[in-house]
Amino acid sequence: MPEVRVEEAQRFMEDALRAVGTPDSEARAHAALLLHADLTGHFSHGLNRLVFYINDIKNGATNPTAKPVVLKEAAATAWVDGADALGATVGHFCMDVAIKKAKESGIGFVSAKGCNHFGMAGYWAQIAEQQGLIGLAFTNSSPVMVPTRAKDGVMGTNPIALFAPAANGDSLGVDMASTAVALGKVEVQVHKEEPIPEGWAYGPDGKPTTDAQLALDTAKLMPLGGAEQTSGYKGYALSAAFEVLCSGLSGANSSYQIRSWSMEGASTPPNLGQCFMAINAEKFAQNHT
């Protein structure tokens, strides 16, 4: 295996993003987001996705110079328009708002429309955790999940992330798709030339398959829980519940309205919906005397 220095991977990604018109600070932030995924072993959300983001910028789906704006706010909430900016640009903007509100009001919650793919959901939750808060992040995504008793993909993998501070500098982190696996994990099996377990995905005939390439090409994932008798409808329900918070609240595209995301990029902004939440434990039992 060839080795690449961490600094070199960061430099390469920054340069690539700058080459298509991304300002320095935004390129740095987005490269750091992808690098973090690789460094923590989530290769499905790291450097291997760079070409997707680059082509989205080249084709006009992502505006690398756009600035997110708050459309409406209350003491503990904000409705944001991500303005089709890069995922890291919108992620930092929204989580900073959520953290500020949580410090004052106990909890801060932001729902944003006009979003692009924001990489690992856990990255955003962890930013709150690093400031001593509990962080949560959710996003909707392309309709690759086939709901229980359905034939076609209509729900996203809609990941759920929560990071919480723990004793002695430790933390608890959860970052999971509401499908049995994320499509990126199927892709990793393709690259490893290994099959997938039964219970992950359907083939084009609507039956479960163990062929990784066929599963990737078909892009019809099973919800967490798998088949109906093992409660696959709960993974479907999780996806639907967080879809309400991501697109129902923000007015973003939802479920089947969302484009599929490919290496070639797209010209139409995906208008994803994303949520960012921070909870201030000092307003609860923490440090209580």
Add this chain to the structure above:
Amino acid sequence: MPEVRVEEAQRFMEDALRAVGTPDSEARAHAALLLHADLTGHFSHGLNRLVFYINDIKNGATNPTAKPVVLKEAAATAWVDGADALGATVGHFCMDVAIKKAKESGIGFVSAKGCNHFGMAGYWAQIAEQQGLIGLAFTNSSPVMVPTRAKDGVMGTNPIALFAPAANGDSLGVDMASTAVALGKVEVQVHKEEPIPEGWAYGPDGKPTTDAQLALDTAKLMPLGGAEQTSGYKGYALSAAFEVLCSGLSGANSSYQIRSWSMEGASTPPNLGQCFMAINAEKFAQNHT
């Protein structure tokens, strides 16, 4: 099948609760909670649980005359001591606080310690939905879930509920345990004298079983997702994430500290942790012009 009028079921439960010292209003509220479960087909959380609550009161684990109190609050949050009151008493108190805060601050979030079993989680989420808000409710529970790669039950079924208003008086409702199934569903299979599907529970030998009575007696449930290769660790992670919000924030008992709940009742209060959240869509895209 003998038929019982709805009013008669409500009357019977109220009288039984009053007979062990529950005030009229609290008996009415708790009976309504259990009746709702039966009326919506969730027989595992209805009248069949009345004897548990009654014996908890008789043995001193539940104080039917106690009043919950707010220990600390901010614009959008409250930390509550449920004071070992009945589930419906604490549920109404906390969700009312969450709704009031959501109307003003966009979101309201309450984490409570000193709680008893509060019946269906969805009942509490739905109270917010009936006022035009998005409602969420979570609770921790007895350690019946065996985490991935573990031998013993240490996490609860920790249910997650979300109810959201929809067009034309419709609503979207999710109410699900983070185990493949709730223990009450295993109990229903016992009463029906039917086996359980593989992927729900372990027998005493630590292997999956399809024997419903054996599964009920062993009380070792699999997380949502089942085995490791079908991502059972995600159900475990969901349970852990919401455990942080229920007990980490409130200072309630957590995971293995929680007593098992039985028909005979207990003398020690369970000190469960429960969360109640309401989100005001008017502070987001709803009715935006």
